[in-house]
Amino acid sequence: MIVDYDKIRVFTTAARPERKQNEIYEIILDGKKYWCERPKYCWSRFDQNLYGSTWKKEGNILFGEDIPIFFDQHGRLWCREELTSKFLLNFFTKNPLQFVKVMSRRLSNMKKIISLIKEAHKQIHAADLATNRENMEKIVVCFDLFYDTQASVFMLYDELVFRFKHVLQTVLEKREANTYFCEFLRAEITKEALRLGHIQEFGTESRGSTYGNAEPVIFYKEPKIFYESPMDISIFEKVIKANISQEQKDEFFALRLIAPIAIQINEEAQYVESRILTAHFRVVMENIAALLLESKMIKKKEEIHEMTYSELLYILKKIQNKVTTWVPQFLSNALKTVGFMEFGTLQPWGWLEFEPLFAEQYVEKVELLMHKAEEQHVSIKELATLWPTTGGLRCQLFFLFGILKAARIEKERRMKICNFFFAMMKERAVADVHGTVSNVTKTKEEVKAVVDQIQPKRGTPEIAKLLGKISNAAYNLVAGLYLDIYLDYGMENEGPYDVSYIYGPGHILVIRKYVGLQSAVWPKAQVPVNDLLIYCIYKDVKFSCDMASCHSVYEGDVINNLVAFAVVADDRVLTEIKKIQAALKSLTTVCVEQWNRLKSLPEEEQKKKGLFIKTYGMRKLFERVGMNWKPTNEMIAAVKNQPLKDNTFWKIPKENKEAFWENIYNPEIDFYPGDLLSS
Amino acid sequence: MKTFTGLCVCPGVVKGRLVRYKEGREYHKEDIVLLDEYMTQNILFLKNAGAILSSTGGITCHASLIAREFNIPCLVSVKGLGEVEDNTKATVDAAAEEVQVHEKNDC
Numbered sequence: 001m002i003v004d005y006d007k008i009r010v011f012t013t014a015a016r017p018e019r020k021q022n023e024i025y026e027i028i029l030d031g032k033k034y035w036c037e038r039p040k041y042c043w044s045r046f047d048q049n050l051y052g053s054t055w056k057k058e059g060n061i062l063f064g065e066d067i068p069i070f071f072d073q074h075g076r077l078w079c080r081e082e083l084t085s086k087f088l089l090n091f092f093t094k095n096p097l098q099f100v101k102v103m104s105r106r107l108s109n110m111k112k113i114i115s116l117i118k119e120a121h122k123q124i125h126a127a128d129l130a131t132n133r134e135n136m137e138k139i140v141v142c143f144d145l146f147y148d149t150q151a152s153v154f155m156l157y158d159e160l161v162f163r164f165k166h167v168l169q170t171v172l173e174k175r176e177a178n179t180y181f182c183e184f185l186r187a188e189i190t191k192e193a194l195r196l197g198h199i200q201e202f203g204t205e206s207r208g209s210t211y212g213n214a215e216p217v218i219f220y221k222e223p224k225i226f227y228e229s230p231m232d233i234s235i236f237e238k239v240i241k242a243n244i245s246q247e248q249k250d251e252f253f254a255l256r257l258i259a260p261i262a263i264q265i266n267e268e269a270q271y272v273e274s275r276i277l278t279a280h281f282r283v284v285m286e287n288i289a290a291l292l293l294e295s296k297m298i299k300k301k302e303e304i305h306e307m308t309y310s311e312l313l314y315i316l317k318k319i320q321n322k323v324t325t326w327v328p329q330f331l332s333n334a335l336k337t338v339g340f341m342e343f344g345t346l347q348p349w350g351w352l353e354f355e356p357l358f359a360e361q362y363v364e365k366v367e368l369l370m371h372k373a374e375e376q377h378v379s380i381k382e383l384a385t386l387w388p389t390t391g392g393l394r395c396q397l398f399f400l401f402g403i404l405k406a407a408r409i410e411k412e413r414r415m416k417i418c419n420f421f422f423a424m425m426k427e428r429a430v431a432d433v434h435g436t437v438s439n440v441t442k443t444k445e446e447v448k449a450v451v452d453q454i455q456p457k458r459g460t461p462e463i464a465k466l467l468g469k470i471s472n473a474a475y476n477l478v479a480g481l482y483l484d485i486y487l488d489y490g491m492e493n494e495g496p497y498d499v500s501y502i503y504g505p506g507h508i509l510v511i512r513k514y515v516g517l518q519s520a521v522w523p524k525a526q527v528p529v530n531d532l533l534i535y536c537i538y539k540d541v542k543f544s545c546d547m548a549s550c551h552s553v554y555e556g557d558v559i560n561n562l563v564a565f566a567v568v569a570d571d572r573v574l575t576e577i578k579k580i581q582a583a584l585k586s587l588t589t590v591c592v593e594q595w596n597r598l599k600s601l602p603e604e605e606q607k608k609k610g611l612f613i614k615t616y617g618m619r620k621l622f623e624r625v626g627m628n629w630k631p632t633n634e635m636i637a638a639v640k641n642q643p644l645k646d647n648t649f650w651k652i653p654k655e656n657k658e659a660f661w662e663n664i665y666n667p668e669i670d671f672y673p674g675d676l677l678s679s
Numbered sequence: 680m681k682t683f684t685g686l687c688v689c690p691g692v693v694k695g696r697l698v699r700y701k702e703g704r705e706y707h708k709e710d711i712v713l714l715d716e717y718m719t720q721n722i723l724f725l726k727n728a729g730a731i732l733s734s735t736g737g738i739t740c741h742a743s744l745i746a747r748e749f750n751i752p753c754l755v756s757v758k759g760l761g762e763v764e765d766n767t768k769a770t771v772d773a774a775a776e777e778v779q780v781h782e783k784n785d786c
Contacts, residue, residue, distance in 0.1 A: 176774075178776065179774045182687060182774075
C-alpha cells in the first residue's frame with residue numbers, strides 16, 4: 001500500500017533510546033489510526049511475504065478478529081491501532097491474564113521451534129539443494145510459529161517495561177523503586193547465553209530474515225513465568241496501603257505480573273531471533289542463492305530477496321524435480337510444430353474444437369491408468385513400449401496441455417499427469433527426447449540388428465518413386481483412420497539413423513512407419529496389412545522432422561540417392577516389385593473407401609469415432625493394467641449432442657495470440673481458457 | 680561537585696574514578712567505566728569494574744541484562760560526561776540514578 005508521507009505524524013517515545021529507534025509514524029486511513037513503530041526497518045519483498053501472513057495472525061490470537069497490517073512502498077510495516085504498543089499496553093494491563101495466556105502459547109511454540117531448528121541444524125552446511133530446501137521449509141515453519149505474536153513480544157516490550165518502571169517510581173521512593181525494578185531485569189536465556197559464550201552483538205540495523213550474521217548455534221532455557229523477589233511482600237504491603245486509586249493499584253499488580261514475563265520472553269526472543277533463527281536462515285539462504293546462481297536461475301545472490309517465498313520454493317522444486325524442467329523445451333518445440341493452429345485447420349475438426357468436450361472425463365481415465373500402473377508396479381519403461389509410435393506419444397502429451405487447462409485441473413495434478421507422459425517419452429526416445437529435429441528410438445545396435453534382419457535390396461529411381469506412392473497412400477489411409485488430429489498414432493518417420501558403418505560414409509536410414517492400420521475402431525475397413533514399414537537407405541540426403549514426426553523434410557536427391565530399401569508388411573519382407581505394387585493398389589482402394597466411410601458419418605458419429613480413436617491409440621497401455629481401452633460412458637455422454645467448442649470457449653485475443661497460447665499450453669502456469677493475458 | 684543522571688539498570692553505590700572504556704584494558708573495582716558503545720561484548724570485559732555509565736542504551740538492552748547479571752551497578756543514557764577527564768573522582772548511586780562527579784579541587 002502506498003503511504004502519503006506528507007500526511008504522517010512523527011513523534012518519539014521515551015521508552016526507547018535513540019539508537020534503538022524512538023520514532024513512531026502515525027497515519028489515519030479510512031478513519032482508523034495506523035502506526036509504524038519501527039520506521040528504520042524496511043522489509044524486503046521476500047520478508048514481507050514470509051512474515052506478513054504470520055504477523056496477520058495476531059489480531060485473531062488476541063481479539064478473535066483480523067486486524068489489518070500492511071507494508072508500504074518502502075517495505076515499512078504498519079499496524080492498525082489494536083496492534084500498537086500503546087493499545088496493547090492498555091489492553092494487557094487491564095487483562096493481565098490474557099498476556100499470561102498468550103505467552104504460555106508462545107512457550108509452547110518455542111518448544112516446537114527448538115525441536116525443528118535442531119533438525120535443520122544437523123545439516124545446516126549441506127551443499128545440496130534438497131537438504132537446503134528442506135532446511136528452508138523447516139525454518140520457515142519456525143518463523144511462522146515465532147512471529148505470530150510479534151506485537152505482544154516485540155512492539156509492546158519497551159513500553160511495558162518503561163511503564164512498569166514509571167509506575168514503581170510513582171508509588172515508591174526512587175531508590176527502592178529502582179532496586180525493586182532491577183530485581184526483574186533478568187532472563188534465563190541470558191544466563192544460558194553467558195554460560196555458553198554466545199554473547200555478542202553485531203550492531204546491524206537490519207532485522208530481515210537473514211540478519212543473524214553469527215555462526216548459527218542452538219541454546220535454550222525455558223523462561224520463568226513467575227519471577228519472585230525477596231522484596232515482594234514489603235512492596236505489596238506498601239502499594240496496598242498507598243494513597244493511590246484502585247485503578248493505579250490494579251495497574252501496579254498487573255505490571256508486576258506481566259513485566260517480568262515480558263522481559264523473559266523478549267530477551268529470549270531476541271537471542272533466538274539473532275543467534276538461532278536468522279543465523280540458520282542466513283546460511284541456508286546463502287547456500288540456496290549459490291545454487292541458484294550456479295544453475296543460472298539468478299544473476300546476483302541478492303535477487304532471492306526480491307522473490308516471494310512461494311516463488312523461491314517454486315523455483316527450487318522446479319530445479320530439484322528435473323522432470324519438470326522439460327516443459328519449456330517441449331512446449332517451445334510443440335508450439336513451433338502445431339501450437340498456433342486455430343479452428344478449421346484440421347479435418348473434420350481439430351483438438352481445440354473437439355478435446356475440451358471430454359477433457360475432464362479423459363483426465364479421469366488417464367489418472368486411473370496411472371494409479372493402476374503404480375499399484376501393479378508396471379514400469380514406465382514397459383508402458384513406454386506400448387505406445388504405437390513415439391510421435392503419437394509426443395503429440396498426446398501436447399494435447400494433454402490443452403486438455404488439462406480446458407478441464408481446469410489444478411497445477412499439482414496437471415504436472416503429475418504431464419510428468420507421467422514425459423517419463424514415458426524419455427524412456428521411448430534414444431536421443432532428441434523432445435523430437436526437435438529427429439525421431440530416434442533405436443540404438444546403434446538395434447539398427448544394425450534390423451538391417452541384418454531385413455536385408456535391404458538395392459534401390460533404384462523407379463523403386464524410390466514407388467515407395468513414394470505407397471507412402472502417400474498409407475499416409476492418406478492413416479489420416480482416414482485416425483483423423484488429422486490423431487494421425488501420429490498411425491504413422492511416424494523414424495530416424496535419421498547413421499548407417500555409414502554398414503554402407504559407407506554419408507548413408508542414413510529413415511523408416512516410414514504406418515501402424516495399426518487394421519484398427520478396431522473401423523471394423524468394416526478391409527485393410528490388408530496392419531503394420532507397414534518402409535526402410536529407405538539414402539546417400540547424401542539429409543532428413544529432419546519435428547515433434548510430430550510426420551512433418552518431415554528431406555534435403556538432397558531422394559529419387560536417385562536411394563541406395564537400398566525394404567518394405568515390411570506385418571513382419572513379411574516384400575522384395576518383389578509386383579508385390580509392392582499390389583500392396584499399393586490395395587491400400588489406395590481401402591484409403592478411398594475409408595474416406596468415403598468417414599465423410600458419410602453424421603457429425604455425432606464422427607465425434608464418437610473421434611473419442612474411440614483417442615483412447616484406441618493408448619489401448620495397449622489401458623489393457624496392460626486391466627482397463628477397457630474404450631472411452632468411458634462419461635466421456636461418451638460428455639460429447640453426445642454437444643456442439644464443438646469455438647472461440648466463445650477459448651476466447652483467443654485478437655492481439656498477442658502467441659502469448660495467449662503459450663500461457664494456455666504451459667502446464668506450469670495457472671492460465672485457463674477465457675483468461676485475459678493481463679490477469 | 681556536579682550531578683549527572685541516567686536510568687538505573689543495576690543498583691549499587693560505588694566511589695571511584697571515571698575511566699573511559701578501552702578494549703583490552705583491565706578494570707578494577709575502583710573504576711567507574713564510561714561507555715559510548717553499549718554492546719554486550721563490551722560488558723563482558725567489565726566484569727571486574729566498579730560501575731558502568733553508558734551515554735547510550737536503554738533499560739531493556741541486552742547489555743543492561745548482562746550488567747544486571749554480573750551485578751555491576753549501572754546507569755544508561757547518562758548525558759554530559761563527555762567532557763569529564765579520565766581519573767576524575769566520582770560517586771555512583773545507581774538506584775538513585777545519580778552520578779556525582781568531583782571537581783579537581785575536591786577532596
